[in-house]
Structure formats: structure tokens, C-alpha cells
Amino acid sequence: MHEMSLCEGILQVIEAESARQGFNKVKTVWLEIGDLSGVEIESMRFCYDAVTRNSLAQGSSLNIINLPGQAWCMQCSKAVNVKQRFDECPDCGSYQLQVTSGDEMRIKELEVE
């Protein structure tokens, strides 16, 4: 997807929070990114460094918590892991899957000073 602007969105949230919660420097950022969110992690890291330069998050480290893609298989009646939206069920091969999680893109928490 468009990681540069996702990183800009992260910085916007951080800046808004710094005003609200009174911190001036961010040391670490934890993100939760799902396997089905379409985010390229390597690209995200590269962009993060570029976007946070000369900001309160300059030099901060980016920790990405990966959340697996999960779906409900209607044939097997159980939750299964998927890598992409159009994956088949790993057990029965059916495409009758309803994705239940894995499209998260969240800022979880910050270490600040």
C-alpha cells in the first residue's frame, strides 16, 4: 500500500498525543499490523525513519507486532489461519471463508520522555 502516508498518519497521532499527554520525545513506538492489512513492513520501516526525521519521534525505534490473518471456514466450522484474503482453507480447500482478523493497523503504545 502507501506506507509513506501511513507513517505520516502515525506521526500525526503522536503529535496530537504529545500535546494532550505532555511529552516531548518518543523513544519507541509499538504498532499492531495484521497480515491482511496490505502493509509492507520493510517499506514501513524505511518510511518511518524518513518521516520522523526532525520530529519528536526522530531516532525512535519502531516495534511491529504482527497479527496473523484468521478466518472462519464455513465448511469446517472452525477458525483457520490465512495469508491472503483469497486463500483457500488449509484443511478442506474451500473458499467459503470469512476473514475474522488480520486487517488491523493500530498504534498500540509509545515509550516517551
Added chain:
Amino acid sequence: MCTVCGCGEGESRIEGQATDHSHDHDHDHPHTHDHPHSHDHDHAHTHNHDGDHHHYGHGPAHAHAPGMSQTRMVQIEQDILGKNNEYAQANRKLFGSRGMLTLNLVSSPGSGKTSLLTRTLSDLKQELSLAVIEGDQETSNDAERIRATGVSAIQINTGKGCHLDAHQIGHAVEQLNPQQRSVLFIENVGNLVCPAAFDLGEASKVAILSITEGEDKPIKYPDMFHAADLLLLNKIDLLPYLNFDIDQCIEYARRVNPGIQILQVSATTGAGMQDWYEWIRLARQTRLIGYKPQQATAASTPAR
């Protein structure tokens, strides 16, 4: 607003007017939407509590940083697209308060979205109260095509943007002021990627795929077909002249979204259009279940 695709913030215009509340801010200013502005406040208050949990004001020293006296942990728990979602919730509330059905029409450029829409409007305008928000990067050509049908329309130009966002829709709705029990069509920018991620507050996304495109579009752009409730296969009158495998296309669409409903239509000949109208009527009926009409005075002022 756009955090997904790098759309320039402050670039968008509604009928030629900038959407940044006429403040002379630099376009790159990160706080364009944080002005002390009544609708901003409503959103924050209404939605932060019942949606995501924000643990503001929690003291220092979360478990992650033991022994680091200068540092503290701050819980954020915010969606990267959270701001858009707040605006979308406010839109949804407004639509609900007026008993409106709002449909977000998404497709690639050239799928025949505007032709399909103008035919729909011409055929339904006697029966239903209709309104349209048109999204395009530039020009108001589409809004003019819509207005030629006699239905009120408003054009949003996204400038560098590749999709509509909920904030633009909120302002367009203020200006358009749709009637109670009306059907609002939002014709999104022709793009099968970014609009999937941006909730506008609509009841349903309707994807339009013309059979002059490839049958594998649903698996090439899975997020969009996953997000849609209805797929209209348009230009079905051209089937005899094309190598388009309809069954394969439907099978691909069901792979990414087992619950998607699929109708075959032609905006040119009118084939299948009655099914689409019936879908609209029934979707509108479900919006009106439990709907309590507002007082006549409230209908003319935005409920925010």
C-alpha cells in the same frame, strides 16, 4: 486526511471550495482537522467512548520499561485511520437520523459508473428522493451529467487524492442537505485500492465491474471486493463480443467475499437494471426499520 495513499491534505475542493474550513493554513500542516470546530468536538466525544478504548492519563511506567525513570509508557490504542473512522461514524449517525440509505459506489475508472448512475437516477427519481455526491480528481463534468437528470448533485475534487474520505463527505452532506428517507449515492474516485480502506459512513459499498475488464479483478484487488456488499457486473450486453468468463469472475468474487451479492446489468440496454432497483428499494426499507421521523424543522438543519 489521507493516511493511506499520500493524497495531499488540503488539496480537495467541494464545488471549487477548499474543504479546510477556509483557514489559511499551509497545506502540509498536520492539524488541519483539529480546529476548534463544533463538529470535531462532537465526533471526539461521541465516539471515543463507545468505540476504541483510550486509556489517557494512565500514570508512568508500564511494564515495558522497567527501571527507566525518565521514560513512561503511553497507551494509544488508536487505529491509524482512526480519524477518518470518527468522521465516518458521525456521517453514519446523521444518515441514520434522517432515515437515509447511503451507497458508496466504487470501481476502476471506465467501468461505466456514471452512466449506470445517471440511468438509475432517471428511472427512480419519480419514486424516491435522490441525491448524489460525485468524487473525481478534477473537473465537475460528472456532477453536471448528474444534474442533467434533475437530481441534485455536488462535486468533490480530490486534487491529488485518490479516494473520498469521510471528512469531505460530512461537508458535502451539509451543503447538499438531503431529505429524510432519501437515497444518497456517493460515486467514489475510480480506483480499486484506496477507497476500500476509507469508511464514509455508508450503509454499503457497491462495486461495479464491467466485463470489458478482466474476470480476475476480484482477486487482483481483493480488499475492495471484500468490502463490497453488492457487485454489479456492468456492460453485460457486450458479452457476445468478449472473452469474459462470467462464472469464473463470480467464483473469484466469492473467494474474497463469500457473502457478496452479484447482479448482471447493462446501463446501456437496461438489462438487469430492475434487479438493481429492487435491491435499492429493499436496502432502503431496512434503513427505515425503527426509523422515527424528525420534526419538520429539524429536517432542514444538519443534525450535528
